[in-house]
Structures are given as C-alpha cells and as structure tokens.
Amino acid sequence: MESLRASLLGVVEKIRNSVLLDTRDVDAIIRDLQRVLLKADVDVKLVFDLSERIKKRFFSQEIPSGFSKRDVLIKILYEELVTLLGGENTTPYVVPKTPYTIMLVGIEGSGKTTTAAKLAKYFKEQGYRVGLIAADTYRPGAHDQLKQLAEKIGVYFYGNPHSKTPLAIVEEGVKELTSKNVQILIIDTAGRHKDEEALMREVVEIHESLKPDDVMLIIDATLGKEVSRQAAAFHERIPLGHVIITKLDGSARGGGALSAVAATGARIAFIGTGEKLEDLEPFVPQKFVARLLGMPDLEALIKRFQAVEAVERERAKLIASGKITLLDLKEQLLEVRKLGPLSKVLEMLGGSSLPLKGSIEGSEEEFDKWIAIMNSMTQEELLKPEIIDRSRMMRIARGSGTSVRDVRKLLDSYHQMRKLVRQLYRSRRRIPGLNL
Numbered sequence: 001m002e003s004l005r006a007s008l009l010g011v012v013e014k015i016r017n018s019v020l021l022d023t024r025d026v027d028a029i030i031r032d033l034q035r036v037l038l039k040a041d042v043d044v045k046l047v048f049d050l051s052e053r054i055k056k057r058f059f060s061q062e063i064p065s066g067f068s069k070r071d072v073l074i075k076i077l078y079e080e081l082v083t084l085l086g087g088e089n090t091t092p093y094v095v096p097k098t099p100y101t102i103m104l105v106g107i108e109g110s111g112k113t114t115t116a117a118k119l120a121k122y123f124k125e126q127g128y129r130v131g132l133i134a135a136d137t138y139r140p141g142a143h144d145q146l147k148q149l150a151e152k153i154g155v156y157f158y159g160n161p162h163s164k165t166p167l168a169i170v171e172e173g174v175k176e177l178t179s180k181n182v183q184i185l186i187i188d189t190a191g192r193h194k195d196e197e198a199l200m201r202e203v204v205e206i207h208e209s210l211k212p213d214d215v216m217l218i219i220d221a222t223l224g225k226e227v228s229r230q231a232a233a234f235h236e237r238i239p240l241g242h243v244i245i246t247k248l249d250g251s252a253r254g255g256g257a258l259s260a261v262a263a264t265g266a267r268i269a270f271i272g273t274g275e276k277l278e279d280l281e282p283f284v285p286q287k288f289v290a291r292l293l294g295m296p297d298l299e300a301l302i303k304r305f306q307a308v309e310a311v312e313r314e315r316a317k318l319i320a321s322g323k324i325t326l327l328d329l330k331e332q333l334l335e336v337r338k339l340g341p342l343s344k345v346l347e348m349l350g351g352s353s354l355p356l357k358g359s360i361e362g363s364e365e366e367f368d369k370w371i372a373i374m375n376s377m378t379q380e381e382l383l384k385p386e387i388i389d390r391s392r393m394m395r396i397a398r399g400s401g402t403s404v405r406d407v408r409k410l411l412d413s414y415h416q417m418r419k420l421v422r423q424l425y426r427s428r429r430r431i432p433g434l435n436l
C-alpha cells in the first residue's frame with residue numbers, strides 16, 4: 001500500500017504544481033493517475049470509469065469563488081476515490097444488536113483465523129462478551145490456532161476436533177456459547193476443501209443453518225487480480241455483508257482487493273494492517289483516502305467545500321421556485337387535483353388575472369392527461385424536459401394514450417408556467433395551496 005500511496009502523492013503533487021489545468025494538463029494528470037492505479041492492480045474498467053468521471057466533473061463544474069482549479073480537481077479526486085471505496089459511509093462498523101453472529105469466509109491463507117481473533121479482541125475491548133467458533137475442520141491446526149488465540153485474548157471458544165462436520169460444530173457451538181450469554185459470535189470457516197465447489201457447498205450449508213447476522217469476506221491485499229474471482233465466487237453463493245481486507249501493511253499493492261470489493265458491492269468493515277492482534281482498524285473511506293492522498297490540509301479543504309455547498313443548496317432551494325421542473329409540476333398538479341374542482345383552484349390562484357388562465361381553464365381531463373403524459377416520462381426527462389426529442393414525444397404519447405400534440409402542448413404550458421412562477425417569485429407573491 002505504501003507504493004500506491006507514494007505514487008498517488010506524486011499525482012497530487014502534479015496537480016498542485018500545475019499552473020493552467022487546461023485539457024492538456026488534466027489529461028496528463030489523469031494518465032498518471034491511471035498508471036498508478038493500474039500498477040496497484042485496480043481493475044481496468046474501474047480505473048477507466050473513475051478517470052472519465054473525474055474529467056467530466058472537473059470540466060463541467062464551476063470554480064466557486066475562493067477556490068482554485070487545483071482545489072476543485074483535488075476535491076473531485078478525493079470524492080471519486082471515496083466513492084470507489086464505499087461512499088459516504090463515515091461511521092465505523094457497529095454491531096446493531098445482540099446476540100449477533102458474524103460468519104467469516106475466505107480462501108485459505110487470507111488471514112481468516114487471525115482476523116477472527118482480531119475481531120474478537122476488538123469487540124471485547126468495546127465491552128461485549130465475545131465467542132469464537134472454530135468451524136474450519138479442513139486445515140490441520142486451524143482449531144488449535146484459534147483456541148490458543150481465544151485463550152490469549154480471554155474470549156469464549158468452541159471447537160470440537162472430533163466432530164464429523166463443520167455444520168455440527170457450528171450448531172453445537174452456537175447453542176453452547178449462547179447459553180453462556182455470549183453476545184457476539186464469530187465463526188471461522190474453512191478456506192480450502194478438496195475443490196472450490198465443495199468449499200462453496202460447505203459455506204452455503206453453514207450459512208443456511210446459521211442464518212448469520214453478517215457475513216464477512218476476508219480478502220488478502222497482497223494478491224492481485226485473482227481475488228476478484230474469489231470474491232465473485234463467494235458473492236454468487238451467499239450474501240456478503242462486509243469485507244475485511246488483510247495485509248494492507250507492507251508491500252501490498254492493494255488495488256486487486258479494492259477492485260474485488262467494488263465488484264461485490266459490499267462495504268469494507270475493517271482492514272488488517274499487521275500480524276499482531278491489535279493490527280485491525282475500522283475502515284472509514286474518507287479517512288483512508290485522505291491518508292492515501294497524504295494531504296494534511298485535505299480535511300480543511302473538504303470542509304471549506306462542504307460549507308460552500310451547504311450555502312449553495314440553501315440558495316438553490318430559494319431560487320428553485322423560479323426554476324420548477326416537470327417533476328415539480330407533476331407533484332403540484334397531483335396536489336391541485338386533490339384540492340377539488342379546477343374552477344375553485346383557479347380562484348385560489350388569483351383568478352382571471354393570471355397569465356396561466358388560458359391553460360388552466362382547460363378541462364379537468366386536460367390536467368389528468370398531463371399527469372398521464374408525465375407518468376410516461378423518465379425521471380431524467382421530468383427534470384430536463386429539453387432532452388425530449390420528437391421520437392421520445394411519440395413514445396410518451398403512445399405510452400400515455402395521448403397524441404404528440406398533447407405532449408407538445410404540455411411542454412409549452414410548462415414553459416409558460418415556469419416563466420410565470422419566476423415572475424411570481426420575483427414579486428414575492430404567494431400562491432395559497434401551492435408550495436412554491
């Protein structure tokens with residue numbers, strides 16, 4: 001991971017030293033970023049999508065006053081990396097209720113047994129009564145290894161080297177440890193079998209009987225692209241709740257594991273950063289990316305952006321009444337239809353003096369037709385009616401049982417209405433019954 005960090009630092013440095021940040025500069029920076037991520041084994045498609053999004057966002061975003069183009073590019077890079085690693089999840093992993101069962105799965109050597117013990121220690125330190133169950137009957141020594149670790153940490157343990165099946169061990173273990181009021185049960189399963197299919201069958205069988213509250217896939221960061229396939233194999237057979245990436249210390253390139261996580265859609269709950277039992281960290285994407293980008297002032301920069309964005313959102317709310325979309329119109333129409341006969345509604349709207357009169361004096365059927373038309377539009381079209389071309393108009397008309405003329409009429413009325421609302425907003429007149 002250190003080499004990825006060092007290389008990303010180089011990219012950030014390049015952004016900071018760039019004077020113009022024009023298309024050429026940005027292209028060069030993006031190429032560097034692609035090289036760095038690919039070298040760290042991040043999946044090609046993820047790298048490509050990420051870089052396209054960064055470019056698109058950068059060139060379409062206005063530079064807020066008080067910020068430089070460099071700030072904006074760094075912020076976008078940060079946000080896209082955060083999204084890649086699990087998005088806006090800012091809280092570390094929590095156990096929502098007790099008793100709680102966590103089933104660990106993963107290929108042999110991924111660090112499953114060590115991680116089971118690390119987790120037990122982590123939760124014990126949070127004040128829980130924790131138990132470990134050794135259900136890996138395949139690897140010689142797995143039972144003893146977990147038992148010793150459990151003793152070392154001082155948590156409950158259940159294992160039975162003479163038991164015939166892992167399923168029996170899990171069932172007996174859950175019964176015994178639950179009777180001792182253990183609150184969090186962590187089950188270590190096998191990582192190897194005579195073949196992969198046999199392993200998967202075993203894991204599925206345990207999963208079906210145990211119905212765990214969470215399934216955590218353990219992924220080794222030192223492995224390259226092949227971990228994606230491993231993750232997919234588990235993901236196809238059982239629902240993965242979370243992922244733990246181990247061995248992110250040292251020379252791990254990490255990108256393969258990170259791509260595997262993106263492929264499963266599960267969140268990373270923890271990362272393993274060493275062989276010792278305390279080398280387990282709750283994973284928070286923002287913190288991780290900030291560390292990767294190695295910018296001590298990054299947090300301050302992001303906070304400044306967030307403050308500006310909050311003001312922008314507020315402003316957008318205020319001017320929104322002058323910029324209604326078809327979606328707003330649809331919602332308002334549904335509201336208006338709830339109010340009763342249109343003649344009454346028109347009175348409420350200010351009567352005959354409104355320029356809207358022409359369109360509103362149409363029949364109630366007309367409004368219902370509009371609603372039907374808008375029901376046939378996509379969300380995107382409702383938000384950006386200007387993208388509706390003639391062929392879409394035909395489709396929408398067909399979908400709503402109306403004609404292209406009707407669709408066009410609605411769009412014309414919408415434009416009129418937009419103008420009107422803007423005028424009304426400017427003159428600060430309030431329309432009772434309409435939440436504009």
Ligand SMILES: Nc1nc2c(ncn2[C@@H]2O[C@H](COP(=O)(O)OP(=O)(O)OP(=O)(O)O)[C@@H](O)[C@H]2O)c(=O)[nH]1
Pocket residue numbers: 106107108109110111112113114115136139142189190191192246247248249250271272273274275279
């Ligand atoms: N450097 C480093 N080593 C780790 C980490 N986690 C686990 N290991 C090491 O990885 C090796 C394999 O870990 P185990 O826990 O024994 O393997 P396992 O995945 O449980 O194997 P099976 O039980 O057969 O599935 C051990 O030498 C651990 O010390 C980590 O975060 N960092």
